[in-house]
Amino acid sequence: MPNRLATATSPYLLQHRDNPVDWWEWEPAAFASAAERDVPVFLSVGYSACHWCHVMAHESFEDAEVSRVLNEGYVAVKVDREERPDVDAVYMAATQALTGQGGWPMTVLMTPEREPFFCGTYFPKVQLLQVLDAVSDAWTTRRDEVLASSTHIVGALREATTPPPHALTTGHLDAAAAALRPQFDAARGGFGRAPKFPPSLALEFLLRHHGRTGDPGALEMVDATCTAMARGGIYDQLAGGFARYAVDIAWVVPHFEKMLYDNALLTRVYAHWWRATGSPLAERVARETADFLVRDLGTSEGGFASALDADAAGVEGLTYAWSRPLLDAVLGADDGERAADLLRVTDDGTFEDGLSTLQLPVDPADPEWWDDVRSRLLTARAGRPQPGRDDKVVTAWNGLAVAALADLGSILGEPRYVEAATRAATFLLDTHLVDGRLRRSSRDGLVGKAVGVADDYGDLAEGLLALHQATADPRWLATAGDLLDTALRHFAADDGGFHDTADDAEPLFTRPRAVGDNVEPSGTTSLAGALLTYGALTASPRHLDAASSAVDAVGAVAAQNPRFAGWALAVAEARAAGPLQVAVVGSGSELDALVAEARAATSPGLVLVAGEPDAGGIPLLADRPLVDGRSAAYVCRGFVCDRPTTDPAELRRQLQAANI
Known part of the structure; x- marks a missing residue:
């Protein structure tokens, strides 16, 4: 019999609806039940495209013994981190503080008052049972120690301070670009060592820095990184679109999940790279990635799904990897050998079990031959098991997609991309905007209960403003202004930045606030960028001042660690060059x-x-x-x-x- 998750709108939660675990969603009734039963809460946080989340589900949450222990001694709560980024943020802070690291699946044990006392990530079945047994014993026999631990953890996290505002001058922007140079991998592109994530926000900063200053070194880092990613295994050489990250330093082997936010941000980066250089590779990849967004992530309602899984039929990369015999079987011996050489499919394999990812280090000499080969390989690939799709429509990520498609369509003069952006924006405003406030997500046209967070407002406003500039439709400008004014009323912090949650949102043990950017813009920086653009379009000093204060609120992080403040720096470049x-x-x-x-x-x-x-x-x-x-x-x-x-x-x- 399905559990309580059967009525969820999150595909990740729905994946667990048939577990024997008596799951609850994150809701007051779950914690009331824990208090009434006098048991701790077991919180499990993950997302649909997470490989190790699936592993832990199969090993433990589908297991009768683990389920019995959880059901008898705990209230088990399952959270989709993409649907509730606020819950994820506060408990990830606790996990990182206690263990020195974080990740998903995230496992947290807490009191019925939602105060954590034990945190971790993935646990194999045997270890998980040991943890559950030890915690149950401590809860029963040493309750005072458990409560003292939770009080100490919560107190320490509440006392954590945000760095004070720091004005980002043009000198700081020049220094930030220079600071990226020693971290830059000149041989393989990107920054740092493996695993390598596409540095979308840093690339956008460098493009804007080059646009303002003409700095050739900034453009050199963009050229090398964008080229290496586009020609590596992290990019789908057959269907377009980027995987979430590469496990190696040379972008050869991806972790195969494809995220909407990555591909939206990278579509915009490659469009801007083409505008700066006229690179044919930049234009091709921008188009192919946009086509992937519309074709493979587009929903019937007009929005965009969140992700494609890394796994198919329980095997990571099954859809995407090839061997020489597999190529021969589809293409014949001659074309198979030629394709293997072109795509770096080796006898030993570049991935696992003799299989290779597909790379395209050089463009084929015969484009017509390549188009035919690519078509035949895509047809064959379509007959393989396909990755699952998380068809949850997230407001913030759809806002990023609207911005990317509107930008690309405008730059290339391609109306179809602007039309796709318009469909998505219309759906979001018709469905996700409820009584003047945003909801975080929807599925199959049904809006979820989770309220919007700061980046939902900032990223959607960003997209609407890009769409306004592409179409001159005043609706998008007016609605963006309304969203930004709502954010200023409900999310503003005393130092000019923004909290991640609204002042009237469900209170957690601490109010989350990101102090820098990660793989996507933070709440503060997404709102800063949209406020700046809106202020320039409307000549509004109030919005321009709010944008400037928000940029400077994260200025200390941007000045100290530019890799993790890419959007803050990109917005600061726009401020320096404009309006x-x-x-x-x-x-x-x-x-x-x-x-x-x-x-x-x-x-x-x-x-x-x-x-x-x-x-x-x-x-x-x-x-x-x-x-x-x-x-x-x-x-x-x-x-x-x-x-x-x-x-x-x-x-x-x-x-x-x-x-x-």
Whole structure:
């Protein structure tokens, strides 16, 4: 018989609905039950695409003995970290404080008052049973020691302080770019050693730094890293899209799960890399990754699913790995050998069990042959077991996807990407915005109960503002402003930054607040970026000041460890270079030529809107008439404007002069 998780909206929780464990979702009734039964709470946190979460589920949560121990002595609570990032954040802080490391699955034992006293990650069945037995004994015979431990842990975490604000000057930005150089792997791209994660936010910072300063070293790090990732096994050479990370230093063997946030951020990075360099590789990968988002993660409602699993039929990488005999079976001996050489499929294998991941170190000499081979391999791959899809639609990650698709469509002049962004934005506002407040996620068009956190507001506003610049639709601008004002009312911290949870959200034992960026923008930095763009588009000093305060609230982390403050630094680059406002009015081919020139500019502070003069609800187009009946561009730097121009070449000169 299914347990309580059968009614969940999270695919991760639904994976556990048939466990013999008597799971609860994170809800007051679970903790009330623990208090009534006088037993501790067993909290298990994971996510759908997590390989070791699946392993622990099969070993322990499907096991009769483990289930009996949990059901008799504990209240077991299962949490999807992607649905409840607030719960994940506070207990991950406890786990890292107690063990010196963290990860998923996360295992926490706590009092009915939700105060942790034991933390860990993955436990094999035998070890888990030992832990549960020892904790049950301590709870029964040494309760005072357990409660004293939880009180000490909670007290220490509550006393943890956020670094004070630190103004990020252009000197700090120059120093941050220089500080990345010693960590840069010049031979293989990326930063640091294995495992290697795509450094999306650091790459965006470096692109913006190059756009503002012309620093060739910044662009060199982007070129090398983007090239290495695009040609390595971390990139799906057949269907597009990036895996979450590579287990090796050379990007050869990925951990095969594909995350929406990674691919959204990388789509934008490769689009901006193409804009800066004109690299054919950048354009191809940007298009292929965007196509992956729309094709493989798109939902029927218009949003984007969260992830594809690493495993298929319980085997990691089963869908994606090849051997020479497997290639021969699909392509024939001649094409199979040629494809194996091209894709670095070796006799011994580059992955496991004689299998290889696919790499593309050089473009094929015969593109038509490669298109045919790629098509045949994709058809064969489609007949293999496929990875599961976490079809939960997360607000923040969908906001990142909207921004990426709107940006890419605008830069390349591809309406289909802007249309996909529009569908997603429409779905999010129709479904996730409930009584003026965001919810975190939905599934199959049914919105979940979890309320939105700071990055939901920041990332969605970011996406809406990119979509406004792509379409000149005032709805997106107005709604972004509403979301940002809601965030300022409910998430603002005293130092100018933002808490991750709202002031009226469910209280946890401490109010979570990220002090830097990780693989995606934090709540504070996502809101800082959106506030800055909104302020530039509307000439709002209030929003520009709030953006500046938020950037400086994480300035200390950005100055000390730029790898973990990439979006903060990217927003600071936009602040340093802007606001650079470009309004283009008119219609037809004249307008298109001016818009194309503006979209080719690389200044990180630039915002752009194009449309009819005095279009309603668009401040940037107000009081901007045609010039002698012709389409015209108005360039304003810090709200001081040049003479309008009808000449694309003159517009290019003005934009170059404004970026000096």
